[in-house]
Amino acid sequence: MFHRNAPLTATGRLRLARCVVEDGWPLRRAAERFQVSHTTAARWAGRYRLHGTAGMQDCSSRPHHQPLRTPATVEQQVVRLRCEHRIGPVRLAARCDIAPSTAHRILRRHHLPALAATDRATSEPVRRYERTRPGELIHIDVKKLGRIPDGGGHKVLGRAVGSPNKDRRNGAGYACLHTALDDHSRLAYTEDLPDETAPTCAGFLTRATTWFAEQGITVERVLTDNAWAYTKNTWRQTCHDLGISPRWTRPWRPQTNGKVERFHRTLLDEWAYHRPYTSDAERQAVFPDWLDWYNYHRPHTGIGGHTPASRVTNLSGQHT
Template identity: 85%
Template sequence: MFHRNAPLTATGRLRLARCVVDDGWPLRRAAERFQVSHTTAARWADRYRRHGSPGMHDRSSRPHGSPRQTPAGLEAEVVRMRREHRIGPLRLAARARIAVSTAHRILKRHGMPALATLDRATGEPVRRYERSRPGELVHIDVKKLGRIPDGGGHRTQGRAEGRRNRTGTGYAFLHTALDDHSRLAYTEDLPDETAPTCAAFLTRATGWFAEQGVAIERVLTDNAWAYTKNTWRDTCRDLGISPRYTRPWRPQTNGKVERFHRTLLEEWAYHRPYTSDAERQAAFPDWLDWYNYHRPHTGISGQTPASRVTNLSDQHT
C-alpha cells in the first residue's frame, strides 16, 4: 500500500529503473526527472538489477525471525482448547497460563473467528442469508411479555411492592411478522398464541403488507403447536402462502424476527419505566413507526426497512 504523497508507485519505480539500467541514464538525471533523491534512484535501480519487475513492489516489514514468539506446541494446545471448548481469550489464557493478549494473538494468527460469529452448537461460522425481494419470505414468531400492573412494576415501585402489584396481571403475546429482505415489521399484542389467534394474525398481517406493496409468498415459523395445526395450514392455503418451518432446536433459522424482538424489548418495552401496561402499549405505535420508517438498521447497511420497499419511503409522511 502506497502513501498518498509518495512520489513513486510501483509503475514509477519501474520506469525510473529502466531508464537507468536499460537506457543508461545517469543516476542524477533519473533522480531529477522523477523528482526523487539520488539514493532513492540508486536503490530502485539496484533492486531492478537483482529482482526485475517484481522487485518494484514494497516488501513486508515483518521480521524474518521472532525468537520470543509463543512455542508452536503451546499455540497448538490453545487452538485445540478453542475448538473443543469454544471459549474466549480470557479463559484460554487462564488454562494455558499465558497473557490474554497472547491468547488473542494466537487465535488471530490461526484465523479463529470471534465466538459471536459462530454457531455455539456446532462451532461453525454462522451462514447468513437474505432474500432478494420483499415478500419472498416473512418470519413469524411470538414474544411472551409480562404485563405491567396499574401503579407500576418493580422498576418504579421496587421489587417487593412490584411483586405484590404483579398478581393477576398476566402476559402479553406479541405476534410479529417480519419481512426477510426489508426487515419491515408488523406486530400485534394478542391475548394468547392458540392456532385460531395465530391464523387470524396471519390474515391481518398479509393485508397490512399488501397495503405496503408487499405480497407474502412464504412464511417461516418454528414448530410450535399452533403452527402445525390444520387451522394454520388452511389459512396459508387460502391466502396463497407457502408455510415453512425451522429445524427443531434451531432458533437461529428464524433469527431475524428473534433479533427484532430483542430490539423491541430494549428500545420500547424496557426503554423506560412505565406506570401501567396501557401507558406502555400507547407508546408502541410510535416506536414501530420509527422502526419501520426512520430508524437506521445495521443489518441492511444503515438503511431503514421502508427504504427497501418500492416507493414506500416516499409515500410515508
C-alpha cells in the same frame, strides 16, 4: 494497500524503475524526477531487476527470524482448546500459561473468528443469508412480554412494592407480541395479542399479509419455529388459502429465525424497557410511534445503515 505516507504507488515505482533499468537514467536524476531519495530509487530499481513488475508491490515487514515467537506446540494447543471448548483469549491464556494478548494474536494468525461470530453449537463461522427481494421470505415469531400493573411495576415502585406479573387483576400477566418481519427489507409488523393459539396465529398471518400487500409486498414464504400453533392444520390451511408456502426451522435452531429474534431484542431495548411506564396502556400507546420510527426513520445496521422502508420500492417516498 500502500502506506499512507508512501510517495509512490506501484505504478510510480514501475515508471521509476524502468527509467533507471531500461532507459539508463542515473539514480540521482530519477530520484529528483520522482521526488524521492536516491536510496529509494536504488531499492525499486534493484527489485525490478530481480522480480520484474511483481517486485513493485509492498513486502511484508515481518522479520524472517523470530526467536521470541510463541512455540508451535503452544499455538497448536491454543487452537485445539479453542475448537474443543470454544473459549476466548483470557481463558485460553490461563490454560496455556501465556498472555491474553498472545492468545488473541494466535487466534488471528490462524484466522479463527471471534466467538460472537461463530455458531454456539458447532463453533463454525455464522453463515448469513438475505433474500433478494421483499416478500420472498417473512419471519414470524412470538415474544412474551410481562404486562405492567396499573400504577406501575417494580421499575416504578421498587421490587418490595411492585410484584411483577403475579397478580393478574390489575392488568398484569403476559402479552404475546406476534411479529412478521421481511427478510430482505427488515420491514416489521407487530400485534399485541392475548395468546399464541393456532387460531390466533392464523388470524395474525392473514392481517400481516394484508398489511404487507398495502406496502406493495407480496408474501411468498413464511418461516416459523416448530411451536405447537405452527404445526397444526389451521396454520397450514391458512397458508394454503393465502398462497403462501410455509417453512419451519430445524428443531433447537433458533438462529435460523434470527432476524425476527434480533428485532424482538431491539423492541425490548428501545421500547418496552426504554423507560419506566406507569401502566401497560401507557406503554402500548407509544408503540405505534416506535414501530413507525423503526420502519421509516431508524438506520438499520444489518442493511448498511438504511431504513427498512428504503428497501421497498417507493415506500419511503409514499410515507408522510
